[in-house]
Amino acid sequence: MENKTRYITVTGIGIALFVVLTMCLQVPVFENYYLCLGYVAMMVYCYLYGAVPGAAVGTFGVIIYCIVISGLRGMPGWALGNLAIGLVCGVLFQKIRKIDSLWVRRIAMSVIIIVMTAAGILGIKSLTECLLYAQPMIVRIAKNSYAFVADIAVMLLSIPVCEILEKYSGIQKERTA
Numbered sequence: 001m002e003n004k005t006r007y008i009t010v011t012g013i014g015i016a017l018f019v020v021l022t023m024c025l026q027v028p029v030f031e032n033y034y035l036c037l038g039y040v041a042m043m044v045y046c047y048l049y050g051a052v053p054g055a056a057v058g059t060f061g062v063i064i065y066c067i068v069i070s071g072l073r074g075m076p077g078w079a080l081g082n083l084a085i086g087l088v089c090g091v092l093f094q095k096i097r098k099i100d101s102l103w104v105r106r107i108a109m110s111v112i113i114i115v116m117t118a119a120g121i122l123g124i125k126s127l128t129e130c131l132l133y134a135q136p137m138i139v140r141i142a143k144n145s146y147a148f149v150a151d152i153a154v155m156l157l158s159i160p161v162c163e164i165l166e167k168y169s170g171i172q173k174e175r176t177a
Helices: 002-024 038-049 051-069 075-096 102-133 137-169
Strands: 026-030 033-036
Touching: 002 026, 002 038, 002 051, 026 137, 033 137, 038 051, 038 075, 038 137, 051 075, 075 102, 102 137
Parallel strands: none
Antiparallel strands: 026 033
C-alpha cells in the first residue's frame, strides 16, 4: 500500500510541475506559441518512472493547464497527443536506460522524441482538431507545425536533465548482464 501511495504522490507532483512550468516559464518563439517547459517534467517522468506516470503527467498536466488558462480550447488534441507521446516514450525510455553507451542512448531518445512528437502533435492532435472543428487536416497540420518544432526543442533539451536527475535521484536502472 505504501508503494501505491508514493507512486500516486510522485505522479501528482509531476502533474503539478508540468502545470507550473508551463504557466510560469513561457518563452515565446512563434506567433502565439512558446516553449512549453512542462514537457521537461513529462520527459523526466517518462525516463525515470515509465509510461503510466509519464503519460499521466503530460495528459493531466495539459488538461489542468488548459482549463485554468484557456478553457477547453485546444485541450482534447493536446491531451490525446500527450497521452500517446507519454505512453510510447515511457515504454521505450525504460528500455533505452539499460544501454551503456551515452551517445547511443541520446540518439535513440532523440529519434523517439521526434517520431512520437510528430505522431502526437502533427498526427493525433491535428486529426482530433480536424474532427472537432471541421477543418481540413492539412490546415491543422500547418497550424500545429509551430507547436511541433517548439515541443521537440524542449523535449530534446530535457535529455541531459533526465540524465542528471537519474544520476542524483537514487532511481536505479536495471541493466542486463
